[in-house]
Amino acid sequence: MNPSATASWNEVRAAFQKIWGYEDFRPPQGEIIQSLLAKKDALIIMPTGGGKSICFQLPALLQQGLTLVVSPLVALMENQVQELRERRIPAALLHSELPSDKRRITLQALERQQLRLLYLSPETLLSKPVWERLCQPELVINGLILDEAHCLTQWGDTFRPAYRRLGAVRPALLKSKPLGTNIALAAFTATADPLAQTQIREILQLQEPAVFRINPYRSNINPSIRIVWTPRGRKQQFLKFLSDKAQQTGLVYVRTRRDSEELAKWLLELGYVTAAYHAGLGAEERRDIEAQWLSGKMPFVICTCAFGMGINKSDVRWVVHFHPPLLISEYVQEIGRAGRDRKPAQALMLISEPTGWLDPQDKQRQKFFEENLQQQQLDAQQVLKKLPRTGEVNAVAREFRDGAIALSLLHSTGQLKWLDPFHYSIVPGAKTKSVTQLHATKQMNQYLTTRDCRWRFLLSAFGFEEEIKNWRCGHCDNCCRK
Template identity: 70%
Template sequence: MNASDTTSWQQVRSTFKQIWGYEDFRPPQGEIVRSLLSKQDSLIVMPTGGGKSICFQLPALLQTGLTLVVSPLVALMENQVQELKERKLPAALLHSEVPSYQRKQTLQALERQQLRLLYLSPETLFSAPVWERLCQPQLKINGLILDEAHCLVQWGETFRPAYRRLGAVRPALLKFKPAGTKIAIASFTATADPTAQATIRQVLQLQQPQIFLINPYRNNLNLKVQIVWTPRGRKQQLLQFIQARLKQTGLVYVRTRKDSEELAEWLKQQNYATAAYHAGLSPEQRRKIESSWLTGEIPFVICTCAFGMGINKPNVRWIAHFHTPFLLSEYVQEIGRAGRDGKPADALTLISEPTGFLNPEDKERQNFFAEKLRLQYQKAEQIARKIPRQGELTAVTKQFNDGAVALSLLHSAGQLQWQDPFNYIRHSSGKSRSFDELNKLQQQIQSQMSEYLKTRDCRWQFLLRAFGFTKEATNFNCGHCDNCR
């Protein structure tokens, strides 16, 4: 379909109205849809609640062939695919928790070319049964969408190394497809500063991408940072915040699984209906908690970052960070769960007193994770010295426990190239970095968060500047954060 053709565009809009019920697109949704229909690479940064998923779902449904959506979290995939299936649209998902009978059905539908959208994690994309089917010459693939693309930057080096291999997907697939085949790549996120944008472009090997950058400012989100002086004081401040919003929907973010369980237990003892949510729960437990929260049976959940991404609940009135996230991008993602209906919402972050003498909680937590990361880089560097100059991923991971992490860090350091998603070759270029430099860079990125917590300027101005919207940040005062007030 030529999106610039008037008749075709009328068809695009009527399909949009027919499926989603909207009269017209919100800027820049229409431009993004045009870009994907004309098979152009794109990099899209849009605020949470800005209607990102429609931008890639609609073009996928309008074309014959398959669009792959690489997504980081099971809950996020299930939420989007469920909504599409309720509308009777040809979409499916594959991840490690899918029952074998359902997996078999989806792989058959894939072979029969009955799907328009297939959601999968990077790890599932590279699994043998899926990859083999995607490489079949007769299977038409229109595009590869990377949803929540900031995860590539946040997790690609150490936590989810499969992300660093995504740039090898398109050239590898094209080798099996008819001559002249075009596969567009588009990345979508709400949070990518200029450095993160450069990483996404470079890793995905985007070719002259169309770039859409919408700043993260949300005029209905009221930001506040509050100092607490003791661990007990932290709980009391949270309690006061919740009590003032008793019948409203919210989320409390903590750092670890243990934190979520302990805090949920304590709040239950105070007679609050809540639940702990983290990646260690079974799929059934997670679905049950999500459903209870979405229906209002429990007003708030005590969760790690595993909750919330892509879960669409418009009337979330508050977010409380019981512990601060390490990255500014995580923070913006998490506060972005609130006020998606455009009505006022509050985001509170609790922080230990700055000296750390009376309440060293935050400093200890930060030092613990920084040391853990440093040791991870150190271990990966030792493995990297033993890895052959050229080889296969599976051979390396069989020999070394953290082999995949070492390869991903070598790639990030500019010392390795993926020949395809499974084979690598090492090289040294003038632009390569050491593992120590990568670690220092990570620490610099993390220091942004503590700068934000300490700033006396408008908090939204700080966020605009941090995400590269310097022009918009000039003389900006939101008038509704704690510093402006």
């Protein structure tokens, strides 16, 4: 490899060995690091546990200035920053739950240019106190990283509308910096199908990005689906699954906070050591549950999608989806938390019987999601009729209920563009695009009912058609049945 402008490749490897203790990079870590050191944009799709974080953390340390890491969850930020600080790397985080004294210390360190990595959510990045400091001309910013970039397509339209404005961040920052400043932009994720990849590139305005794609197949993870006929039957199937796993580490995924609390309460009454984990818990409580699970004191956790991103435990032997997730990308992310030690691991999903007559829960959850999405689209079109041609995001959010979500949906349908992260312009006469999440839920339904190899279906869904011609995994439930 050619030396970068910042450091020779020998220096890059020496820093990697000294800080992380590994002998050499796994493919394609070295190529990704070289690309970021050369200040090129990149889109990186690597399986969960593939060492994505090192790919942007190491370039941040080898360059002068600050790298911003936009991350979706507080727990994920806390875990990564704690690991970096243990390695004596100048890193910090900012989020809404941070006590005011810690927030003040971090903002001071930012102003004094004492940080190499700053983790923050999209909402915190675009908050006034943070944005004003980032726009100071003397503050050197060398990179903008979007971690867990699938969240942009999963949540950006209707749940976390600030994600939709991230493409306007780099141009706005560059206007405040000296002429000739270059800020590299890279998006990292474990799961993005071809449509999601296109969306990420377009929304972030990536410029001729280097693209690194590794398929998510894991030969040691054995996916299976079981039909349950009643709510009681779902619980019984789960208990049957648990019966021979007393000493094994696992994760149980449910759809909502309420589901996690109710299931955890029931299992605790039966004598199991577990806990409910969701985004509504305080930071200290989340940390305590994570610590108990990581240490083995708590064999499994009942969790929503808030658990797992950035939490690395190698010996997870099983993952159960007590309810099916809405999106395949979520599913692959979550089963990918099992078997990182490359030993066999089970991935079981429990689903309601197809008619929904005896157990309508799964159908009701999906119907609620789809109806809610359609209603939000209708609401956005009503808001559009009342909007001035150009305007300010916060003003719309104050005037209209779910105004920020309406703007996000209008951006996703091509009816609106961002002038900067805080101001929009209506696109007159734009042909509306369809919102892609409805397509994604149909894809999940197809996965639940397919008789084809499960892994073959997943690889095809993520665009790895060439790699799976005349191929089957041989270890999913469908392959084993055949």
